[in-house]
Amino acid sequence: MNGARPHAISTHGLTYEVEAQTLIDGVDLRADRGQLVGLIGPNGAGKSTLLRAISGILRCQDGAVRLGGKDLESLSSRGVAATLSLFPQIAPYTHGFTSIELVLMGSIPTWGASRSRAGRMIA
Structure with missing residues (x-):
């Protein structure tokens, strides 16, 4: 490098x-x-x-x-999740969510333990 x-x-x-x-x-x-x-x-x-x-x-x-x-x-799996996310393009994983909601879900591991914040985002 x-x-x-x-x-x-x-x-x-x-x-x-x-x-x-x-x-x-x-x-x-x-x-x-x-x-x-x-x-x-x-x-x-x-x-x-x-x-x-x-x-x-x-x-x-x-x-x-x-x-x-x-x-x-x-x-660690947490370290990987904080760095990247992968969402399959097939249901049931993506069913009912908008594109922006799917993209935002990739940032959930960086939020820490705040379940209420994640709940508000996808509710």
């Missing part, structure tokens, strides 16, 4: 396999704070699988994910 600010999210050599089929093959990426990044590709290309791997939902066979310069494996 040489004194440079760490990337918000980075992966190096990320590989994920299921039943001898490689779904993610050596993915390297970097995204900085404030940068807009899009994943495009046909159905079945591995976009959702990559996002699940970056979020820690899936355990990859090889490679590393870093959030704010810290190895994902070294962070």
Whole structure:
């Protein structure tokens, strides 16, 4: 890094396999704070699988994910949740919520233990 600010999210050599089929093959990426990044590709290309791997939902066979310069494996689930959020685009998780409500839900871990604030936001 040489004194440079760490990337918000980075992966190096990320590989994920299921039943001898490689779904993610050596993915390297970097995204900085404030940068807009899009994943495009046909159905079945591995976009959702990559996002699940970056979020820690899936355990990859090889490679590393870093959030704010810290190895994902070294962070607690609370630490990961305070750094990133992932909402699937399918019901029932998104049913009945507006887009802005879904985005705001991603900030709930940074609010601490205030249940009343979270309740007001989604009520």
